[in-house]
Amino acid sequence: MKVVFNKDAFYEVRSLPGVVALVESKAEAMAAEANSIGKGTYATGSRQGLRRPQGRWRASVVTADARAQIDNARHNTLARVLGGSS
Secondary structure, eight states, rough: OOOOOOOHHHHTTSSHHHHHHHHHHHHHHHHEEEEEEEEOEEEEEEEEOOTTOOOOEEEEEEEEEHHHHHHHHHHHHHHHHHHHHH
């Protein structure tokens, strides 16, 4: 018996609304925590990665202004939030 994976199906599953909502909600929760413990503004963004071969959906939390950049550099805010999330 030979198993053949349908790579197009993997790509489609990873862009389903439920999957996207889950990934984005995790990122938004981390940004909210960073905004509550840090100074400045932390923001989120998300998009589907390149199709090599599956195109995973990814979300990121970034510093949105200079004040957040300084806060993150001094206190590792994003790393602390990442380590505390599950």
